[in-house]
Amino acid sequence: MASTVGTAGLGYLYWLLAARQLAQPSIGTATALISISTVVSMVSNLGLGHMFIQRLPGTGPREWSRIVSAGLLLGCGATAVVSFAACAVLPALGGNFAFLRSTSGVVALVTASVALTATTLLDNVFVAHRASHGMFTRNLALAGGKLALLALLTWAGYGGAGVVLIAWTVPSLAVTAYTLASMLGRLQPGARLGGAGLGGELPHVRGAMSGHHLINLAQAGPTALLPVLVTARLGPEANGHFYVAWMTASVLFMVSPAVASALYAERTNSAAAGLPRASAVVLTVTGLPALLLFFAGESILGLFSAGYAAQGALLLKILVLAALPDAITNLAVAHWRSLREFRRCLRLNLLMATVCLTLTWLWLPGTGIEAAGLAWLLGQGTGAVVVALHFLTRRRKKACAG
Template identity: 60%
Template sequence: MDRVLIATARRLSGDSLARNSLLIMATTVGNGGLGYLYWMLAARTVPPDQVGPATALISAATAVSMIANLGAGHMFIQRLPGIDTGTWSRVVGAGLFAGSVATAATAALTAVAVPAVSGNFAFLAGAGATAALIATAVAVTLTTLLDNLYVAHRAGHGMLLRNLAVAGGKIVALAGVLAAGFHGTVAVLLSWTLPTLVISLVTIVAALGRLRPGARARLTGLRSELPHLRAALTGHHLINLTQAGPAALLPVLVTARLGADANAHFYLAWMTASMLFMVSPAVASALYAERTNAAQVTVTRAAVVVAAVVGVPAVALLAGGDLVLGLFSTAYATEGGTLLRILVLAALPDAVANLAVAHWRSRGEFRLCRRLNLIRAVTCLVLAWLLLPTHGVTGAGLAWLAGQTAAALLVAAVALRHRPTLREPARTPATREPAGPEAVVGRAPSGWAERDRKAATTRATAKE
């Protein structure tokens, strides 16, 4: 038995995709487990009518961050491998700075505009709520970009340790703020946001030099990075926006249509199911990082990793999801049990779509990525808006399942019609740091075009 474990460990250490996929998923499991404990403690120590506004503000902050982070995270994954230390420092500094500033500005605008449109977001009005939304949104953006920074270097262990520190810090902070006399919504927001901000800042100041010796985030040369940021905005960010948009906006729609109290029931079921939803994006990110580092990795290998990790937890949640939600309270199990089972079923088509996007992105087929993600985003959000008033929070789950299924069917259609698109080996970029931003996003290097031309010629000859 010991020999089997040692042999398995050696194989994992030599397989970068499996190793970093498992580390990214371990980050997800750690975040999910500690996050589950955090919200269970919050649900038992803070009244439900106070937890609702807190979860709604965190959901709004997550949506703001998703909209405003400019796609800098995937720019890190694509540009950082192989570049010199000075350029690395400039790229990282520009991405973190621009993403944070854009997030803060978008959060401030949201705090002013959204309450005027929907009365269910009245809790965002006021200077205190605006400051909380800005701080929470920036915290989400920083942790997202730093995670992508570790993924770019295939350093999943660093990301795991950083996220465990954040998740554990939230639990300690919750106990601390309650002991300090803070209660209700304020206690939840302080304990959720402060550890995320503090550990992100510590990472920037103290940990980047370990990730890349001699490097640090620099704010010099920002002007030279603007073309690359614009290219990331129109390329990677639009893909990310349409891919992550429904997940970030669903809690916001639940609040807008049903109120903050209903969002508390939705959010806890969503958080429980998110341990499954985060697996395929983690493997997809690892797949994309492998290919930007010139590794020949197939989608089939990535799919096997996803299936191996998702299978058992999915069956467990289908069978005992009510018991899991019941740990929060009986009301959460009653309101969210059916929703949780629907969300679990959606994990399969979601994985199909996410792996397809990672594969097409690595081949420079950004238009196909955007179309796929746009279909699932529109399907999910439109159906959620229509179903929530009549089906309650379960309507959000039905809309999510429909959106993911539509995307998976589109992937199947593309695979049947253009089989080489999903079956050809990954393309390897000719250079690590292209001459201009247009070579970074949205256009394949000339070597790829030559390969495509030869492949097309071969297929035409075969048909004749």
């Protein structure tokens, strides 16, 4: 929880500084590239993070080393391949992705995507060991490093989208290197990362792809794809306005997935973690920020500039309203995942993703960036209704049986 909130707060300051120091076109291009790297990483991490949570508890140093080494190598390697493929395909689909035709654009996308995959997978290693304090330290150093490097580069007079991307990526690589060199050894004494036994892990990776990864893609797909769709339909500059509002609201959307991951990890470790307690935690942490963003969101966006406030105020209100159904569906998926009801998780996530992405694509040209928020709200709302009907039906069946 502290990792989520701290990262979101420093991320807010990062984009606030970028918006005040750099021109809007530069912000638009940078946010578009970061959005694409998020999609690439999400598609290509192969569900290995949840495989770590499922398999690492209770393993010895040798098996632990094999699992983590194979996961990092396969996940980062797949991310690099998908990054190059995205650079080849996206510019041909629309002129709004022309920035990927340059060598610098390709290097930036590949580096940012691989760094994001490594960060995500390592976070799940710490979650698997119920050592979220290590994840907190890593993410706080990562977010603080991004902010400090951006401040240094802009103070030195550098500008353009490249400054945002360098400040975004270099700290990720540095923190990842430090984690691999120092932190993992303390997490699992005697572990040594290497390439031995990679082939033996492939069956487990295929299992993760057919189970956890499909669920993750359907669940996280809309959050990663919305900025890309805005770029494709409205252009990088409009995506800059969308991204700032989306990033501001993300403090609400980051809490329930963090609690859901902890719930799943606790149940994997045979702990008696329940949905009511997890729900209470989410409501307690997000309640006050949600009220603040809903009633003072325009003023908060105004800290970036008057243009961001004018373009994103309504969108921010819509996104705040979507936080409650989003929390309901995230916790429900974690609950069903812990019961190994993977098909139920996948069906729910596919339903929400289909509603959200279809409506976004259809509504964006005529409605503007608010269309993405409305589609997100309707998608999550549809999922929350399905969850409520499921639990009510199950409770009624138990009552009848009793």
